[in-house]
Amino acid sequence: MQKSTTDGVRFQPASDQSLLVYFGEQITLRAHQRVRRLLHLLQREPIIGVRNLNPAYCSILISFDALRLHHAELEAILLGYLERLDAVDLPEGRDMQVPTCYGGESGPDLNDVAALHGMTPGQVIELHASVTYTVFFLGFVPGFAYLGELPEALATPRLDSPRLTTPPGSVAIAGNQTGVYPFATPGGWRIIGRTPIAMFRPDRKAMSFLSIGDRVRFTPISAARFAELENA
Amino acid sequence: MSTIQVQAPGLLTTVQDLGRQGFGPLGVSPSGAADPISLRLGNRLVGNHEGAAGLEMMLLGGTFIFPQGAIVALTGSDFGATLDDVSLNLSTSVEARPGQTIRLGPTKSGARCYLCVQGGISVKPFLRSASTHILSGLGGFEGRPLQKGDVVRIESSTEPFRRRTIAPAISEHLSRRKVLRVTAGPQADWFSESSLRSFYASTYRVGEQSNRMGLRLESGLERGLETGLEDGRERAAVSQRSVSHMITEGVSLGAIQVPTGGSPIILFVEQQTTGGYPKIANVISVDLHRVGQLRPRDEIRFEQVTFEAARSLLIEQEKLLSSKELILE
Numbered sequence: 001m002q003k004s005t006t007d008g009v010r011f012q013p014a015s016d017q018s019l020l021v022y023f024g025e026q027i028t029l030r031a032h033q034r035v036r037r038l039l040h041l042l043q044r045e046p047i048i049g050v051r052n053l054n055p056a057y058c059s060i061l062i063s064f065d066a067l068r069l070h071h072a073e074l075e076a077i078l079l080g081y082l083e084r085l086d087a088v089d090l091p092e093g094r095d096m097q098v099p100t101c102y103g104g105e106s107g108p109d110l111n112d113v114a115a116l117h118g119m120t121p122g123q124v125i126e127l128h129a130s131v132t133y134t135v136f137f138l139g140f141v142p143g144f145a146y147l148g149e150l151p152e153a154l155a156t157p158r159l160d161s162p163r164l165t166t167p168p169g170s171v172a173i174a175g176n177q178t179g180v181y182p183f184a185t186p187g188g189w190r191i192i193g194r195t196p197i198a199m200f201r202p203d204r205k206a207m208s209f210l211s212i213g214d215r216v217r218f219t220p221i222s223a224a225r226f227a228e229l230e231n232a
Numbered sequence: 233m234s235t236i237q238v239q240a241p242g243l244l245t246t247v248q249d250l251g252r253q254g255f256g257p258l259g260v261s262p263s264g265a266a267d268p269i270s271l272r273l274g275n276r277l278v279g280n281h282e283g284a285a286g287l288e289m290m291l292l293g294g295t296f297i298f299p300q301g302a303i304v305a306l307t308g309s310d311f312g313a314t315l316d317d318v319s320l321n322l323s324t325s326v327e328a329r330p331g332q333t334i335r336l337g338p339t340k341s342g343a344r345c346y347l348c349v350q351g352g353i354s355v356k357p358f359l360r361s362a363s364t365h366i367l368s369g370l371g372g373f374e375g376r377p378l379q380k381g382d383v384v385r386i387e388s389s390t391e392p393f394r395r396r397t398i399a400p401a402i403s404e405h406l407s408r409r410k411v412l413r414v415t416a417g418p419q420a421d422w423f424s425e426s427s428l429r430s431f432y433a434s435t436y437r438v439g440e441q442s443n444r445m446g447l448r449l450e451s452g453l454e455r456g457l458e459t460g461l462e463d464g465r466e467r468a469a470v471s472q473r474s475v476s477h478m479i480t481e482g483v484s485l486g487a488i489q490v491p492t493g494g495s496p497i498i499l500f501v502e503q504q505t506t507g508g509y510p511k512i513a514n515v516i517s518v519d520l521h522r523v524g525q526l527r528p529r530d531e532i533r534f535e536q537v538t539f540e541a542a543r544s545l546l547i548e549q550e551k552l553l554s555s556k557e558l559i560l561e
Contacts, residue, residue, distance in 0.1 A: 014418045015484040015514035016542035027479060039257065054256035054482025056506050061256070061482025066517065066543045067550055138259040139480065139506030142368050146480065146506075183368045200259075202358055202370055208258050 143200025293336020
């Protein structure tokens with residue numbers, strides 16, 4: 001049950017009913033593509049006994065029923081999937097816009113972030129909204145998209161002590177990542193703005209507003225426009 | 233349609249089944265009963281399929297009126313239940329006549345008690361499951377714990393009442409354990425020898441802030457964020473090599489992650505689906521239901537077993553749970 005390597009892929013048991021598949025140990029677009037391809041294949045051709053899949057930056061956690069599979073069997077089956085990765089046709093990611101009201105009550109950490117980087121709040125907004133981000137994966141809570149990569153000049157450590165709750169729609173940054181809190185959850189990322197878009201709605205056909213592989217831009221809006229869209 | 237009227241909700245009473253598997257790609261964790269074995273047994277006692285939805289109560293139970301009557305069973309921990317003021321046995325099916333009241337109090341043993349009703353609790357499923365995901369307000373009864381005045385619907389069932397109890401053979405498997413068995417976590421080798429020794433030698437206390445998302449563990453010795461020597465004793469805080477190298481990845485049920493502060497957290501049923509802290513160990517599947525019965529201030533230790541041993545124990549447990557002799561009629 002030790003780690004093995006196949007073309008830079010490493011298997012690692014995570015629990016008695018789960019296995020981690022690593023595509024290297026770095027956040028890269030190449031690793032992301034391989035994660036997406038394996039996820040796509042496993043969703044299209046499910047392995048009997050596999051219960052759940054948790055994609056992330058450069059890994060997928062595969063949970064399985066130990067009454068039907070064990071780690072070595074699953075690894076052997078996965079090798080067959082991995083050989084076919086390059087032939088997978090991935091659906092094209094969509095171009096999505098996240099209208100965002102920056103600063104003020106909507107973005108309580110904007111001024112601190114600006115001060116940390118010796119910028120004006122306006123420069124932080126401009127920089128954050130200047131980049132097209134990739135949805136690396138959805139994780140943490142329903143509909144939370146891990147977006148990267150944040151411009152180097154904005155890379156910011158997490159808050160020393162996480163907030164106990166964050167307003168839904170809060171647009172936040174941490175390290176070289178950005179994201180939107182879909183629910184009022186505890187959170188340690190720094191909040192620079194807020195979107196009126198519901199990131200996760202169970203009554204919508206696509207429950208999550210964003211999907212893995214989407215390209216995302218944040219577009220600044222005024223507080224008045226935020227209120228309009230929120231009530232729309 | 234039969235109903236349950238909630239006269240008092242208890243501390244945290246939610247509708248739960250065996251959870252929603254397969255929605256990790258959306259960031260949705262399975263949720264489901266914290267002690268799934270008690271829910272499964274409760275359902276079998278009232279003649280349901282194992283995965284029907286029931287009510288999960290935590291630490292302090294509620295008061296429920298059955299205006300049309302119902303066939304019910306209580307499983308898990310003893311919350312001192314009564315049916316119209318007559319004490320009610322755990323793990324036995326019973327018929328509540330129309331208008332009768334089941335009243336539960338504070339726990340006398342573990343953290344959770346389950347109330348199963350014949351037919352099962354009826355709620356609108358979210359992603360194919362009745363389970364409540366409290367944090368996101370999804371699933372279950374309006375996405376939230378029950379409140380006074382709620383009227384919960386019961387799926388109709390025409391099966392006549394049969395008195396059923398659970399065979400004593402299962403009791404050992406359901407007993408509480410101070411020592412939880414774990415397998416090595418995916419980052420176990422990131423931790424120093426002394427940290428691993430400390431982890432397996434320490435007695436941890438379940439923190440007050442523990443919930444369905446995770447159980448925070450405190451050890452008596454630990455005070456600071458770093459390992460080190462104090463009064464000649466090594467602190468129990470677990471030291472880590474390279475938290476800064478940790479890339480967010482999927483986390484499994486029962487993973488024991490060690491944040492920067494050094495106090496471990498057991499990720500539980502309503503867990504985040506991904507996380508960025510190293511995992512030192514993972515509670516094995518057959519002991520997960522025991523995690524669901526841990527109360528704040530309970531003390532536990534960890535013992536490492538192999539993946540093969542964990543799997544054998546699971547096979548043995550499932551064989552027992554699926555046996556016909558388990559339920560006595």
